[in-house]
Each structure stands twice: as structure tokens, then as C-alpha cells.
Amino acid sequence: MNSIERISVNDQKALLQKKLDDRTNLNLVTNSNHKNAKENQVIAFDLCKGDLKDIKAAAQAFCYWSDNFVWIEDPEGEDISDKKIPFLLWDFQEKAAEEIIDAIVNGYDLPIEKSRKLGLSWLVISIFVWGWHFHGWNLLVGSQKKENVYKAGNTKALLIKALFLCENLPEWMLPPLREKKDYADLILRHPKHGASLAGESNNTNFGRSDRRKAILFDEFASWEQTEKAAWQSCSAATKCRIPLSTPNTRGTNCHFFTITKHAHKENLPILKLHWTLHPIFSEGLYFDEAGLPRSPWYDKECKRSSPQEVAQEIDINYEASMAGKVYGGFSIEDNVVEDLEYNPNLPLYVAWDFGLDATAIIWLQPDIRTGNLNIIDEYQGHGNDGIGGDNIMHYIDIVQSKPYKAAVHYGDPQSGENRSLAAGTSNANLLRKSGIIFRSKRTRIDNRLAAARNIIDKLRVSETCSLSIEMFVSWQFIKQKTGNTSVPRPAHNEFSHLGEAFSYFAFNYGLKKQKIKRTKKRYISLSGVNI
Numbered sequence: 001m002n003s004i005e006r007i008s009v010n011d012q013k014a015l016l017q018k019k020l021d022d023r024t025n026l027n028l029v030t031n032s033n034h035k036n037a038k039e040n041q042v043i044a045f046d047l048c049k050g051d052l053k054d055i056k057a058a059a060q061a062f063c064y065w066s067d068n069f070v071w072i073e074d075p076e077g078e079d080i081s082d083k084k085i086p087f088l089l090w091d092f093q094e095k096a097a098e099e100i101i102d103a104i105v106n107g108y109d110l111p112i113e114k115s116r117k118l119g120l121s122w123l124v125i126s127i128f129v130w131g132w133h134f135h136g137w138n139l140l141v142g143s144q145k146k147e148n149v150y151k152a153g154n155t156k157a158l159l160i161k162a163l164f165l166c167e168n169l170p171e172w173m174l175p176p177l178r179e180k181k182d183y184a185d186l187i188l189r190h191p192k193h194g195a196s197l198a199g200e201s202n203n204t205n206f207g208r209s210d211r212r213k214a215i216l217f218d219e220f221a222s223w224e225q226t227e228k229a230a231w232q233s234c235s236a237a238t239k240c241r242i243p244l245s246t247p248n249t250r251g252t253n254c255h256f257f258t259i260t261k262h263a264h265k266e267n268l269p270i271l272k273l274h275w276t277l278h279p280i281f282s283e284g285l286y287f288d289e290a291g292l293p294r295s296p297w298y299d300k301e302c303k304r305s306s307p308q309e310v311a312q313e314i315d316i317n318y319e320a321s322m323a324g325k326v327y328g329g330f331s332i333e334d335n336v337v338e339d340l341e342y343n344p345n346l347p348l349y350v351a352w353d354f355g356l357d358a359t360a361i362i363w364l365q366p367d368i369r370t371g372n373l374n375i376i377d378e379y380q381g382h383g384n385d386g387i388g389g390d391n392i393m394h395y396i397d398i399v400q401s402k403p404y405k406a407a408v409h410y411g412d413p414q415s416g417e418n419r420s421l422a423a424g425t426s427n428a429n430l431l432r433k434s435g436i437i438f439r440s441k442r443t444r445i446d447n448r449l450a451a452a453r454n455i456i457d458k459l460r461v462s463e464t465c466s467l468s469i470e471m472f473v474s475w476q477f478i479k480q481k482t483g484n485t486s487v488p489r490p491a492h493n494e495f496s497h498l499g500e501a502f503s504y505f506a507f508n509y510g511l512k513k514q515k516i517k518r519t520k521k522r523y524i525s526l527s528g529v530n531i
Helices: 009-030 037-049 055-069 091-106 120-135 158-167 227-233 255-266 296-304 307-313 392-401 427-433 445-454 466-474 496-527
Strands: 071-073 084-086 112-114 139-143 187-189 196-201 214-218 241-245 271-273 349-353 358-367 372-382 408-410 459-462
Touching (some): 009 091, 037 055, 055 091, 071 158, 091 271, 112 120, 139 158, 158 187, 296 307, 392 427, 445 496, 466 496
Parallel strands (some): 112 241, 112 271, 139 214, 349 408
């Protein structure tokens, strides 16, 4: 594990002031109005470029370039004039930059765990632009959504950050980039040597297009469903993968945690950048009775944020950030299984949950021999996709198309009585005509969820069931107001229909097992035979 030591607040501030003075002086002597501007510009360009054969010298060159010529955008600036600020690096950012440049040049993966507001996304993007411009690196940046990769006006978008850096460099250092020719949707091409700085959103084939010097996975803990496939698909495309993230509500149930845990366990390169390294956040640093660091800034953040938000955004605490999970006992490491397929020798159950916005179906097989409960298949249709919605015939076709034997069906016994707008008759009638009869007993949602949580330790989910895995990882209870003593309810969102379907199965399957057990006990009592 790569360790970065904190320096004093006063030393940090002194360094920052010196950098600001040096930047002012350098910009004066490289300004076109200066009599020796051309010569000074050549010298400055070479100092910014550095020599990649010496990592320390290369890192110093990057820091020189950032401190003297790079501008970034501060979204928290009070007015327009405050939003554009010089990127004067703090001491911890300089040390992190050297580690990142070393990983890129020498070709190894470098996971980065961080507290929020440390400027790490800007730092990595700046390093990428520096390597792209001065050394011709071909690079790729990725995020969980396309709008966080490239979208005009979105200052969080990675390539918008890169474009902002380029547009604010002096023209003698980098000629202006031309729209459509030098930059377009999801790519920047260097106007002189043609190197590319490309962007892509999360998908199973992420980064497979061509070779890259390095690939950034920004806020990797937030990538859903295909993050493992995206990570693995890049192994042949680059020697340097940089997953960068704070923990989020998925806690330990994300591939980012798996990567960082492996790095810590095997003593592989990893950076952990805690809020205490920041000179402003750590001013007035003290330690509480438990020996944990605090400061006036930290105390203020604790007052304006929930304990869960503090855990994930500031403390880099994966376990605490999982508070509020509906299925908190679920673990990708323990519950997700490769090569889990349909077994014709095991009983089959199908769990449903109907809705106007989405309808979800899960196929499950209990294995009496091992005591495990296997989720082997899934389907979810959406009301706005023009296919699913309330069209019950679509879901009947999906079930009947599966190469599985007849199953026992569980679901909401009332929703099946709603009329199908598409078919003109009740869903229940259409289901019965197709041989699908629901054998469910109705109960409160908290009873269903309790039954579901009781069998999580026996649950095995096929890795192909990415929607169900994400539901178990991400579905949360609605945050209750202070003083509210009512039973917490789970959020209605993209995960709720799969979560409800599983709860219908869990409750009714539990009742069936109890009935079988009672029947068996009566049989033993009447016969007098112990089996």
C-alpha cells in the first residue's frame, strides 16, 4: 500500500503562496509582450514535458505544468469569476501524482480510495491531458453514465474537464482545439500528433476497442451490473487500470471493493487518500475518545450529513455506508456464483411482481440436498419500452419460451386481478388460461421482507442475473424523518419489483416448508415410527 504523509497546515499554506508567486512571474516572462517571450516559452515547454525515464523528474515536470499553467473549474465558486481557479497542487496531490505517473509509465494497476472533495478526478484528468499532450499517450476515461463522460455544460463530465484544461492553456503551448475535427462526442484528438483521449460509459465490452496507455474508471463503486465485466475486458487493452472512487451505498457489494480488498491483502499498489491530508479540512485536527480523527470542518460535515453519508463520502468506510439496505446480509463474494444453471432434477419456482412501470420475474430452484436456494434466471420489462408494461401476454410468452419444466408460481395475488389494458380482460384470467396459477398468501410487506432476509445466507445467485444482483446490493429503505416510529418501507425504484418478487417467494415458500414439516410430524405421531 502506498502511503502519503500529511504535512502541517502552515507548511501547506506557505507552499501554496510560493507557487502562486512563481506562477505570476512565469506568466509574465512567457507572455507574448515580453521581449524574450519565445525563448522563455521554449524553456517552459521543456520543463513542463519532463523525461519519462526518471519518474521523479517526470512527476516534477507535471507539477510544474499544473502549478503554472493549468486552470480548473470550481463548481462551488460563489460567482463566475470564482469558478475558474489555478490548479496549484497541495503537497498530498503532488505525491499522489508521482504514484499515478509511475503506474502509467511502468504499467501496473493502481486503485485509488478517496474521501470526496480532494480534487482527485481533476488530478487524474490533468495527468491524462499532460501525458496526452506532451508524450502522445492514447488514453481512455470511463464513468457509470455517458453524461458523466461527455455532455456539454456538465462540469462533472470527464472529457468536459479535459476540454476545459485544454481551452485554458496558452496558445503557444497547445493550439486551440477545433470542434468536430479535434474533439467531438466522446473523443479528443491531438491537433499535432493525433493521440486520442477517448471516453466511454459502463458496459460489458468497455475498453476493448484498442490499446491504451492507461484507463480511468471514475467513481468505480457506482458502476452497476457490468462493472466486473468492464474491469476484466480492459486487461488486454492496457497495463494500467486506475479505478478511482469513494465508497457509496453499495458498500462492500461492488467490484471496486473487491479490487481494493485484494490489493490490501496481497500488498499490491494502492492509494488511500483520506480527508485528513487536505490542509483546509484538517485545520484544527484532533482525535476523539476512540482515537478517530476529527476537525472543525469534519464536525460541520457531520451536522449537515447523515452518518451513512459521512461514512461513505468522508471516512472511506464501506461497511457503515451500507446502512439502510433492504437485504443487508447479501454479499457478492458469498452469494454470487459462476456457472449456476437450471437443474431439471430440482423443483422450480417462479416469483412475480406486477406494476405499471415494470414487471419482474425471477426463476428459483431450492436444492434440498445442500439447503441452498438458487436464482437461475430473471426478467424485467418496463412500461416505457414499448414491449412490457401492463401487457401480460408479453410476460406469459417470456415464461413459456424458457426451456424449463412446469413451476409453482408466487406473486401478488391481488395484482393478478387487475385488468390488462392491452388484452381487455383480467391478468388473472389470462394467466390461468396459460396454466399459470398463483399460489400466494397475502401478508404485510414487513413480513415478506423478514422472510426474505432469513434465507439470504442460503441464497446463491447466478452471475448472469445482473439485475437481481444489483437489486440485492442497492435496494434501500426510505430514510425516515426523526421521530418517525412506523415500520420502514423500501424505496419504489428500479430495484423494487425484483425485490418484491423475491419477497413473495420467500414468504410463501417458507409457509410451504412449515406445512410440510407439520404434516411430517403428524405422520410420525400417528404411526409411532421414528424416521
